[in-house]
Amino acid sequence: MSDTPDIRVSPVQPAWLSALLALRVADEQRAFVGAVADQLADIAHCPGSEAMAILRHDVPIGFYRIETRADSIAGRAFAQPTLGLRAFFIDQRWQGQGLGQQALAALLSDLATRHPVARQVALTVNVRNVAAIALYRRAGFVDTGELYHGGPAGPQHLLLYALPA
Numbered sequence: 001m002s003d004t005p006d007i008r009v010s011p012v013q014p015a016w017l018s019a020l021l022a023l024r025v026a027d028e029q030r031a032f033v034g035a036v037a038d039q040l041a042d043i044a045h046c047p048g049s050e051a052m053a054i055l056r057h058d059v060p061i062g063f064y065r066i067e068t069r070a071d072s073i074a075g076r077a078f079a080q081p082t083l084g085l086r087a088f089f090i091d092q093r094w095q096g097q098g099l100g101q102q103a104l105a106a107l108l109s110d111l112a113t114r115h116p117v118a119r120q121v122a123l124t125v126n127v128r129n130v131a132a133i134a135l136y137r138r139a140g141f142v143d144t145g146e147l148y149h150g151g152p153a154g155p156q157h158l159l160l161y162a163l164p165a
């Protein structure tokens with residue numbers, strides 16, 4: 001059996017809810033991502049918003065949400081069909097082991113498969129969030145140079161990832 005952890009992503013299933021609700025980031029990271037309970041409550045009222053689980057050997061270790069229209073997260077329209085990525089995180093117990101990088105690769109592959117019409121993925125990331133900025137850049141996200149000022153924790157960079165045609 002391989003030592004490489006089996007990381008996959010999936011739309012949230014009811015059986016995973018209690019494990020997802022127990023996931024936490026470090027105190028100093030809480031400004032960058034809302035609690036899963038708040039995310040799920042918000043998603044329930046947002047058509048086009050999908051709750052996603054990050055699974056390690058089929059056990060939840062992280063969470064994110066996908067918006068079918070990125071306009072709401074960037075505060076502006078996009079010329080091409082653009083998905084929005086929000087609230088991406090790895091539970092603090094599992095950080096620093098390369099799992100965020102693997103999860104992001106699985107996420108982008110999943111989007112390319114399930115949203116073939118989409119041409120790009122947009123996200124905003126707090127200018128102070130050095131770890132996440134490094135992770136996204138390494139995965140191929142490009143900084144647009146635009147700053148989004150709509151977040152509660154200060155200015156955010158707007159990053160874009162071009163999905164394969």
Ligand SMILES: CC(C)(COP(=O)(O)OP(=O)(O)OC[C@H]1O[C@@H](n2cnc3c(N)ncnc32)[C@H](O)[C@@H]1OP(=O)(O)O)[C@@H](O)C(=O)NCCC(=O)NCCS
Pocket residue numbers: 025029032033087088089090091094095096097098099100101102124125126129130131132134135138
């Ligand atoms: C950002 C986050 C998802 C990274 O997850 P992770 O599993 O720890 O990341 P990985 O171990 O896969 O690291 C991948 C790369 O991310 C970057 N990175 C991760 N942690 C870092 C840190 N503390 N400082 C600087 N860069 C870091 C590095 O480029 C790293 O590659 P390297 O180890 O080869 O240098 C995680 O820190 C997290 O959940 N943070 C809180 C929530 C958050 O800020 N989400 C982003 C919202 S936009």
